[in-house]
Amino acid sequence: AAPAVTITSPADGTLLAAGDAVTLAASVVDDRDASETLSVSWRTNLQGQLGSAPVSGTGVATLDVDSLVSGVHTVTASVVDSGGLTGSGEIALVVNGPPTAPTVAISPEVPTTLDDLTSEILTDPVDPNRDASELTLTWTWVRDGEPQDAHTGPFVPASATTKGETWQVRLSATDHEEHQGRKQEQRAGQQRARWPQHAPRLVKEDRSYPA
Numbered sequence: 001a002a003p004a005v006t007i008t009s010p011a012d013g014t015l016l017a018a019g020d021a022v023t024l025a026a027s028v029v030d031d032r033d034a035s036e037t038l039s040v041s042w043r044t045n046l047q048g049q050l051g052s053a054p055v056s057g058t059g060v061a062t063l064d065v066d067s068l069v070s071g072v073h074t075v076t077a078s079v080v081d082s083g084g085l086t087g088s089g090e091i092a093l094v095v096n097g098p099p100t101a102p103t104v105a106i107s108p109e110v111p112t113t114l115d116d117l118t119s120e121i122l123t124d125p126v127d128p129n130r131d132a133s134e135l136t137l138t139w140t141w142v143r144d145g146e147p148q149d150a151h152t153g154p155f156v157p158a159s160a161t162t163k164g165e166t167w168q169v170r171l172s173a174t175d176h177e178e179h180q181g182r183k184q185e186q187r188a189g190q191q192r193a194r195w196p197q198h199a200p201r202l203v204k205e206d207r208s209y210p211a
Helices: 204-208
Strands: 004-009 014-017 022-029 039-044 048-054 060-065 071-080 086-096 103-107 117-123 136-143 167-179 182-187 191-194
Touching: 004 071, 022 039, 022 071, 022 086, 039 060, 048 060, 103 167, 117 167
Parallel strands: 004 086, 014 086, 103 191
Antiparallel strands: 004 022, 022 060, 039 048, 039 071, 071 086, 103 117, 136 167, 167 182, 167 191
16 A cells, blocks of 8 residues: 555644744655655645655654745645555645735825825735735824824825925735734835925915815
């Protein structure tokens, strides 16, 4: 009979963060050859061959890996005995990668105190594991270098602005996955858009009139 191969670690469906090290372990039983004469070959559908590891006298083979790319891997462990018979086992392994950074701009480009400030997404974040609609977007507005906790959405009303202020917006894309018992939040970095340093010379009282 072909060798019986079972991947014992990690468990099927395990979630890892990109860059995490993982030890792949398999048990091997063969009715033809002694365990220590066999070798386990490891591969994934996303990266191909990962390496090989000898089987111990107790029928166990392990391989340490720390370079798995983001995505859903089908990990296969296979053994060929001296009779040319092949046995294999497989699991799914999910490697969670961070989303790319979105890019933003503030509209209008030359605002007055009559204008709302709107954050326009120029480039959507891209996540290797999920659709962009599953990401959480967080806006942080900054006025003259100070974060404004009252404004957490994609726009700031004109009533919150004053002539001569400098505004920035920072947009973060975050995914949320349970990883090793904790909430994993991966930030893609923050892109900023800035008001012009000198706003048009309109006094505050002019807001009620057309721009």
